[in-house]
Amino acid sequence: QVQLVESGGGSVVSGGSLRLSCVGSGDIYSNHCFYWFRQTPPGKEREGVAHIDSEGRIRYADSVKGRFTIARDNAKRSLYLQMNSLKPEDTAMYYCATDRADRWPCDYSYVTQPGFGYWGQGTQVTVSS
Numbered sequence: 576q577v578q579l580v581e582s583g584g585g586s587v588v589s590g591g592s593l594r595l596s597c598v599g600s601g602d603i604y605s606n607h608c609f610y611w612f613r614q615t616p617p618g619k620e621r622e623g624v625a626h627i628d629s630e631g632r633i634r635y636a637d638s639v640k641g642r643f644t645i646a647r648d649n650a651k652r653s654l655y656l657q658m659n660s661l662k663p664e665d666t667a668m669y670y671c672a673t674d675r676a677d678r679w680p681c682d683y684s685y686v687t688q689p690g691f692g693y694w695g696q697g698t699q700v701t702v703s704s
Contacts, residue, residue: 577601577693579671584698591661591702597654597671597695605629605649607674608681611656613667614697621670623683625656634681639665661702668697 583595595611606629612621625635625645633645644657654671672692674685686692 579695615667626681
């Protein structure tokens with residue numbers, strides 16, 4: 576049974592920072608891609624924020640480049656998202672995810688297909704102006 580648990584969300588004012596964490600348990604593999612997504616409002620399509628592969632290669636959405644940093648610690652089975660210079664438009668529920676299969680390259684559209692990824696329950700980030 577794979578489980579991903581996010582934490583670190585909260586409410587900040589514009590320009591502030593938050594650090595999200597995602598801890599995995601079960602059959603979490605260090606050679607799989609890991610992702611951060613966000614969604615607002617509930618039910619809307621999830622937006623890929625950043626992903627990182629087993630070699631540490633990273634890609635960010637244009638909207639967060641230069642402000643967010645994704646990192647992973649395989650020994651701790653953890654994924655992180657450091658978010659700086661937060662803006663009101665960053666307000667969303669943030670989810671971590673990982674591919675069920677060992678594949679490359681990381682692909683937002685792949686992991687969002689039903690049954691192709693493991694997902695956490697999300698952590699809410701609210702940025703006020």
